[in-house]
Amino acid sequence: MSLLEVDDIEVRYGAIRALKGISFHVEEGEVVALLGANGAGKTTTQKTVSGMMRPSLGEIRFDGERIDGLPAHDLINLGICHVPEGRRVFPLMSVAENLEMGAFRFKRPDPQLLARCFEMFPRLKEREHQYAGTLSGGEQQMLAIARALMGKPRLLLLDEPSMGLAPLIVRQIFDIVREINSTGVTVLIVEQNAAQALGLANRGYVLETGEMVLSGTGKELLADDRIRAAYLGEEITT
Ligand SMILES: Nc1ncnc2c1ncn2[C@@H]1O[C@H](COP(=O)(O)OP(=O)(O)OP(=O)(O)O)[C@@H](O)[C@H]1O
Numbered sequence: 699m700s701l702l703e704v705d706d707i708e709v710r711y712g713a714i715r716a717l718k719g720i721s722f723h724v725e726e727g728e729v730v731a732l733l734g735a736n737g738a739g740k741t742t743t744q745k746t747v748s749g750m751m752r753p754s755l756g757e758i759r760f761d762g763e764r765i766d767g768l769p770a771h772d773l774i775n776l777g778i779c780h781v782p783e784g785r786r787v788f789p790l791m792s793v794a795e796n797l798e799m800g801a802f803r804f805k806r807p808d809p810q811l812l813a814r815c816f817e818m819f820p821r822l823k824e825r826e827h828q829y830a831g832t833l834s835g836g837e838q839q840m841l842a843i844a845r846a847l848m849g850k851p852r853l854l855l856l857d858e859p860s861m862g863l864a865p866l867i868v869r870q871i872f873d874i875v876r877e878i879n880s881t882g883v884t885v886l887i888v889e890q891n892a893a894q895a896l897g898l899a900n901r902g903y904v905l906e907t908g909e910m911v912l913s914g915t916g917k918e919l920l921a922d923d924r925i926r927a928a929y930l931g932e933e934i935t936t
């Protein structure tokens with residue numbers, strides 16, 4: 699049994715079918731990358747898994763249980779934590795308060811986990827009492843990830859964590875994702891940065907206008923001509 703099984707889901711925004719019956723699975727302990735051009739449906743897929751959207755058709759199972767249609771807070775309690783596109787930290791709360799919010803499903807934040815987050819992100823420790831809205835883009839991304847970790851995820855959904863960040867920070871973010879995964883957290887990551895995402899991922903899927911068009915191991919997809927042409931900016935010379 700997979701940790702996450704998505705079975706032929708259709709998701710609509712009114713008349714628009716954003717997902718036209720897609721299926722995929724994520725095994726416990728894996729990092730799975732979701733790739734695709736702008737508007738392909740990557741964010742919609744993650745929102746549907748985290749309960750922000752409901753599929754009009756199909757099923758989603760987490761740890762064997764049907765979860766489609768459950769409200770987002772129930773999914774957080776099951777350990778599905780979502781770091782949405784654009785980070786969305788609480789700007790008028792301090793770094794420490796943002797991290798506390800991430801632990802809202804528990805009576806109180808786990809102090810050991812908080813210490814671990816600060817160890818993983820020393821910049822956040824230095825800025826513990828600073829308003830989150832005053833952090834740099836990279837720091838806000840780190841805070842968004844750390845806030846999700848405070849919820850003790852079993853499945854972490856990351857939507858374009860490297861967006862708009864300098865190459866050095868991007869590398870740090872990917873290193874952190876690898877480290878988080880090595881502690882047993884399963885990761886479903888959406889990325890424009892296909893080379894780095896596939897370098898990290900066990901497997902990947904490619905979405906195109908709401909349909910799953912390609913899947914394979916990270917290595918297979920990195921070597922695929924279609925991926926190289928579409929996402930790695932390489933010309934095919936045949
Ligand atoms: N709130 C909405 N109302 C109507 N249509 C929407 C809404 N959100 C997304 N869509 C449409 O659904 C489709 C998929 O959008 P989605 O945001 O999932 O794509 P994406 O793959 O995450 O793209 P990007 O790489 O630009 O973030 C697009 O055609 C988009 O216009």
Ligand SMILES: [Mg+2]
Nearest residue numbers: 740741742783
């Ligand atoms: Mg998106």
